[in-house]
Amino acid sequence: MIVKNEWILEPMKRKKIFVLGDSGVGKTSFISRILNQNQHESYDPTIGIVIRNGVIDEKDRIIFAEFWDFSGNPIFHQALGPEWFVNVDVLIFMADLSNTTSIQDLKRWFELAGVTSRISEHRPIIILLNKADIVPRNTVKEIFSTQLVRSLTSRCNEIIPISVKDEMSIQHVRQTLANSIDNTSKTFTRSFQFLRRQLQLSQY
Numbered sequence: 001m002i003v004k005n006e007w008i009l010e011p012m013k014r015k016k017i018f019v020l021g022d023s024g025v026g027k028t029s030f031i032s033r034i035l036n037q038n039q040h041e042s043y044d045p046t047i048g049i050v051i052r053n054g055v056i057d058e059k060d061r062i063i064f065a066e067f068w069d070f071s072g073n074p075i076f077h078q079a080l081g082p083e084w085f086v087n088v089d090v091l092i093f094m095a096d097l098s099n100t101t102s103i104q105d106l107k108r109w110f111e112l113a114g115v116t117s118r119i120s121e122h123r124p125i126i127i128l129l130n131k132a133d134i135v136p137r138n139t140v141k142e143i144f145s146t147q148l149v150r151s152l153t154s155r156c157n158e159i160i161p162i163s164v165k166d167e168m169s170i171q172h173v174r175q176t177l178a179n180s181i182d183n184t185s186k187t188f189t190r191s192f193q194f195l196r197r198q199l200q201l202s203q204y
């Protein structure tokens, strides 16, 4: 596509979304799910960092997302420094509801990302507590009432229990992301969706 006036592409600027959390909590699976890409049941640990681009469709809004999927393996932690978080639009911290250590470790991930104790005014922070499908509902409630999770609420914009596997609350996360970083006009989104449908129909 040739566009003479670069500002036309302004709404298409990618949004940098950094995802952090312990190994195995479901970060890579979550990114695949939210981008409607293939899911793999088997665990394939992320090595170092993987950056994945994709489009998040939220009804009449579109986000051109760039997910930074950082390995949960501690051998890579030392590599993390403030330079990684320059221009981050949203920070997502993830833990596994069935793994208490991964919830406790969120505080360490906050530190590694350089997040101070107060909510950042400029970049939304979302905590996702995954694998709700393997934890009884009562346990989820209990976890939410613990001192640890209550103390985290003041450090983020939202804490959402999800199940990547069962697609629980994934739509809610899409909405939250769209509300946090939406800068595309509805008209542009409609045109983009139309263009994409045409491309799919004509199987380009």
Ligand SMILES: Nc1nc2c(ncn2[C@@H]2O[C@H](COP(=O)(O)OP(=O)(O)OP(=O)(O)O)[C@@H](O)[C@H]2O)c(=O)[nH]1
Residues within 6 Å of the ligand: 021, 022, 023, 024, 025, 026, 027, 028, 029, 030, 040, 041, 042, 043, 044, 045, 046, 047, 070, 071, 072, 073, 130, 131, 132, 133, 134, 162, 163, 164, 165, 166
């Ligand atoms: N039961 C259940 N399993 C899940 C869910 N989400 C992911 N998993 C499984 O958890 C395992 C780890 O998922 P990954 O997405 O690879 O975890 P990760 O956080 O990217 O791990 P690292 O790359 O090592 O940091 C995989 O076997 C997934 O299939 C979920 O919502 N429920």
Ligand SMILES: [Mg+2]
Residues within 6 Å of the ligand: 027, 028, 029, 044, 045, 046, 069, 071
């Ligand atoms: Mg991974």
